[in-house]
Amino acid sequence: MSKSSSSIPLDSFDLAILNILQRDNSTPQRVIGETVNLSAPAVQRRIRRMEEAGVIQANVAVIDPAQVGQPITIFVEVEVISETAELIDAAKREFASVPEVQQCYYVTGEADFVLVIVVPTMGAYEALTRRLFFGNNNVKRFRTFVAMDRVKVGLVVPLPG
Amino acid sequence: MSKSSSSIPLDSFDLAILNILQRDNSTPQRVIGETVNLSAPAVQRRIRRMEEAGVIQANVAVIDPAQVGQPITIFVEVEVISETAELIDAAKREFASVPEVQQCYYVTGEADFVLVIVVPTMGAYEALTRRLFFGNNNVKRFRTFVAMDRVKVGLVVPLPG
DNA sequence: CACTTACACGAAAAATTCTTGCATTTTGCA
DNA sequence: TGCAAAATGCAAGAATTTTTCGTGTAAGTG
Numbered sequence: 001m002s003k004s005s006s007s008i009p010l011d012s013f014d015l016a017i018l019n020i021l022q023r024d025n026s027t028p029q030r031v032i033g034e035t036v037n038l039s040a041p042a043v044q045r046r047i048r049r050m051e052e053a054g055v056i057q058a059n060v061a062v063i064d065p066a067q068v069g070q071p072i073t074i075f076v077e078v079e080v081i082s083e084t085a086e087l088i089d090a091a092k093r094e095f096a097s098v099p100e101v102q103q104c105y106y107v108t109g110e111a112d113f114v115l116v117i118v119v120p121t122m123g124a125y126e127a128l129t130r131r132l133f134f135g136n137n138n139v140k141r142f143r144t145f146v147a148m149d150r151v152k153v154g155l156v157v158p159l160p161g
Numbered sequence: 162m163s164k165s166s167s168s169i170p171l172d173s174f175d176l177a178i179l180n181i182l183q184r185d186n187s188t189p190q191r192v193i194g195e196t197v198n199l200s201a202p203a204v205q206r207r208i209r210r211m212e213e214a215g216v217i218q219a220n221v222a223v224i225d226p227a228q229v230g231q232p233i234t235i236f237v238e239v240e241v242i243s244e245t246a247e248l249i250d251a252a253k254r255e256f257a258s259v260p261e262v263q264q265c266y267y268v269t270g271e272a273d274f275v276l277v278i279v280v281p282t283m284g285a286y287e288a289l290t291r292r293l294f295f296g297n298n299n300v301k302r303f304r305t306f307v308a309m310d311r312v313k314v315g316l317v318v319p320l321p322g
Numbered sequence: 323c324a325c326t327t328a329c330a331c332g333a334a335a336a337a338t339t340c341t342t343g344c345a346t347t348t349t350g351c352a
Numbered sequence: 353t354g355c356a357a358a359a360t361g362c363a364a365g366a367a368t369t370t371t372t373c374g375t376g377t378a379a380g381t382g
Contacts, residue, residue: 007228018229021222025186028368039332044369055228058315061182062219065318067168068179075268075275077306092312099319106310107236114236114306118318145238145275149267151253154219155316157226157279158260189339200361205340207359 008053012161013038014046018055019159021047025059062154070118073102074125075145077111080138087138088112094136100128111143122146169214173322174199175207179216180320182208186220223315231279234263234308235286238272239294240301248299249273255297261289272304 010018016036020027029040029047036043050056065071080091088106095104095115103116119125125144133139171179177197181188190201190208197204211217226232241252249267256265256276264277280286286305294300 010229015229018222018224022224024220025222026220030368040368041333041370042331045330048370053228055225056222057225058223059185059187060221060223060316061179061186061217062221062316063179063183063318064216064218067214067216068171068176068318068320070318070320073266075266092310096313099317101313102315102317102319104313105234105236105306105308106312107306107308109306110304111306113312114308143271145266145268145270145272147266147268147275149253151267151274152257152262152265153316154263155221155223155314156260156263157224157229157231158263159229159231191339201339202341202362203360 006053008049008055010050010055014050014055015159015161017043017046018050019161021056022156022159065118070120072119072122072125073147073150074117074119075147076113076115076117076133077143077145078113078115078133079110079140079142080112081140082138083112091136091138094132098128098132100124167214169210169216171211171216175211175216176320176322178204178207179211180322182217183317183320226279231281233280233283233286234311235278235280236306236308237274237276237278237294238304238306239274239276240271240303241273241299242301243299244273252297252299255293259289259293261285 013036017032020032020035029043032038033040033043038046047056065073078091080087091113092104092106095101095113100117100119101115102118105114106112107114117125117128119128129142129144133142174197178193181193181196190204193199194201194204199207208217226234239252241248252274253265253267256262256274261278261280262276263279266275267273268275278286278289280289290303290305294303
């Protein structure tokens with residue numbers, strides 16, 4: 001499917017195409033072509049090239065969590081005790097492997113990890129904290145922020161144009 | 162295109178379809194059908210129904226920020242001074258309107274907002290803080306976490322099955 | 323300057339996928 | 353049990369995606 005390979009040069013056509021696709025990738029290539037002034041095959045070739053280069057990492061449907069029984073989104077800042085490479089890597093793997101952990105970032109600052117967690121109930125979150133934080137003796141402490149409003153959600157990257 | 166309307170009942174077919182689409186929405190309906198044991202038209206009708214109901218909120222391409230010149234991801238916790246409805250709404254609108262603000266959540270806890278910001282340089286972030294936080298006299302303080310590793314990124318919602 | 327190579331393009335054809343119409347089956351409920 | 357509503361599969365039709373092919377342009381070379 002997708003490749004990770006080397007970075008490729010992108011011109012303004014590519015950026016215009018990306019800007020459309022990152023908002024709606026069901027847009028027909030013909031329509032994209034009309035918008036950016038290229039033929040559909042040209043658009044298609046550029047898309048495939050960007051997919052192979054990993055510029056386009058995935059094509060996904062965005063689901064409303066509330067409508068599938070997962071109405072609670074929570075942010076967690078995690079601070080660890082020891083920051084050895086091994087322990088950090090272990091933590092990364094563990095966090096990444098948990099389905100409820102929708103996003104995980106290793107960060108600088110007053111915390112070491114920031115997690116975005118999606119759960120059906122606060123009870124589920126409490127159980128998760130027991131397993132993930134209290135059950136990990138490299139976790140010094142964690143701070144919880146419960147989302148009351150998902151004001152803006154997405155993965156749109158700001159692009160010139 | 163998409164509707165927001167009322168929530169609809171989802172059976173295990175729907176969930177199985179969603180589980181495929183939220184990982185790869187370029188999967189042909191025929192393949193989805195073979196996987197979940199339905200005909201392609203049946204799959205198609207279910208998808209359209211879920212799109213109209215807003216269960217599927219969008220279909221998007223995920224772009225690697227680093228390859229389009231936006232290599233820096235930053236988390237910001239924002240604490241406001243006054244939490245009146247008007248000021249909160251104003252803040253929501255302002256944050257949401259900024260392209261560099263990829264995600265914005267209004268939260269409970271030690272902060273009021275959590276932002277995910279994508280920028281090309283630290284200079285750009287600094288300029289943004291000046292505009293968004295120092296330039297807003299309802300912002301009491303903000304805390305910055307710079308991502309060193311995007312361990313897990315996505316919008317995948319944990320689904321039964 | 324002539325020549326060649328590499329590369330991207332558009333047009334058209336081919337292949338695949340998506341969409342719709344329709345008869346049938348299943349589901350929910352009285 | 354029987355009926356009405358809803359969902360299904362099949363097959364045809366429409367649209368999109370993908371490939372093929374010939375052309376044009378730009379870079380590099382003798």
